[in-house]
Amino acid sequence: MVPTFTLCLLGSSALLLSTMPGAQAAWCPFPRVPHGRVSPRHYSYQTWDTVSVTCNPGYTLRGPGRSTCGAASRWDPPLPECKKEVTCPRPPSIANGLHTGLSSGSFSRGVTVSYSCREGFELLGNESITCTDSGRWSRTLPRCEAIGCQVPEVQNGKVHNVQSTYRAGDTLHFDCHPGHAAEGSDEARCQPGGIWDPPLLVCHRVRPCPMPPEVANGNHNGRDTEGFTMGMSVQYTCDPGYYLVGNAAVTCRASGNWSQPRPRCEEVTCPRPPSIANGLHTGLSSGSFSRGVTVSYSCREGFELLGNESITCTDSGRWSRTLPRCEGLWGALS
Incomplete structure (x- = not known):
């Protein structure tokens, strides 16, 4: 059987096709893919x-492909x-939590973002969400709920109106046994992470306090009191020329100790003396x-001093009297 040859003209190209007698070449339509490219690219296939x-x-x-x-x-x-291409918006944030998509710029379909909570909180709900074909995030967001507290122990006391759980x-409030008292507040607050404030x-045991502590260069108003019990306070004052630093009052605590820290009396000092035009003062070398x-x-040469020759640092921390001034002599102006 002798094969035959057919010359096919396609545009400016000519293709010589070899076929067997009775056979016909198969051709496919041009592979058009909108918004895409095909390779290799021919006139016919x-x-x-x-x-x-x-x-x-x-x-x-x-x-x-x-x-x-x-x-x-x-x-x-x-x-x-x-x-x-389908993309989703930035994943929503949740209070007291983070997600793994913070460093990404875009979110294609199929991308999954996981959520976690900061310390002291636990995750409730879906741990992750996925970008869907519709450009929306799948599933509802989780939430971070603060970890609750267990019923605390009270040394020499008990919790008032105990609850099974504390968020x-x-x-909570607590009561003390007879003869005992709380030094501060008789309540505590549950913090995120299951910690009570105060923690202990x-x-x-209620005890009397001794005589209030002394402070140098100062005094307190409790010298005429015979005994000090829980809740009693004394006030401190400083001697002339000294000022009070800290709380002016201390309080007798249930343990028989005075509240801390106690105040102190610091010596009054004056700022650097003011300078005057064309003059000097003797305090330049002092710190x-x-x-x-x-x-x-x-005054410097050619000027005379008018007014007070000196000023003194007073108990209030201010300089006494008004400043002098230096006025030019007529001889120095001629």
């Missing part, structure tokens, strides 16, 4: 020709589609100026 498909930026391939021209003039498997923010609940320190003023 016949049996066993294979093409690869890639999508334009912003589009995603749906289907196989390669297809072959079959004997029935059909592409097998069918040519894929290039669908516009963060709940407050203690009722101390501090205690009460009673006197500074004298003088």
Whole structure:
């Protein structure tokens, strides 16, 4: 059997096809994929020709990336589609929690984001969400709930109206046994993470306090009191020339101790003496100026001193008297 040859003209190209008698060449339609490109690109495709498909930026391939021209003039498997790429907005934030998408700029379909809670909180609900084909996040968001507290122990006392559970923010009150009392407040507040504030609940045996502590260069108003019991306070004052630093009062606590810290009396000092135009003072070499320190003023040559020659640091921390001034002599002006 002798094969025959057929000359096919396609545009400016000529293809010489060899066929067997009674056989006909199979041709496939041009592989058009909207928003995509095929490779290799020919004017026509016949049996066993294979093409690869890639999508334009912003589009995603749906289907196989390669297809072959079959004997029935059909592409097998069918040519894929290039669908516009689906993205989801930034994942929502949750109170007291974080998600794994904080460092990402875009979220394509199928991307999963996981949630976690900060210390002291536990995650309730879905641990993750996924970007769906519709551009929305799947499932409802979880929430972070503060870890609650257990019933605390009270040394020499007991919790008032005990509850089975305490959530963060709940407050409890406790009672002390007879002869005992709480030094501060008789309540505690549940903090996130299952911690009570204060962490230790203690009722101390009530004891009298000794004479209030002395402070240098100061005094208190409790010298005429015979005994001090829980809740009693004394006030401190400082001697002239000294000022009070800290709380002026201390209180007798249930344990028989005075509240801390006690105040102290610091010596009054004056700021650096003011300068005057065309004059000097004797305090230039000093670093501090205690009460009673006197500074004298003088004028440079050609000027005379008018006013007070000296000023003194007073008990209030201020300089006494008004400043002098230096006035030019007539002889110096001629």
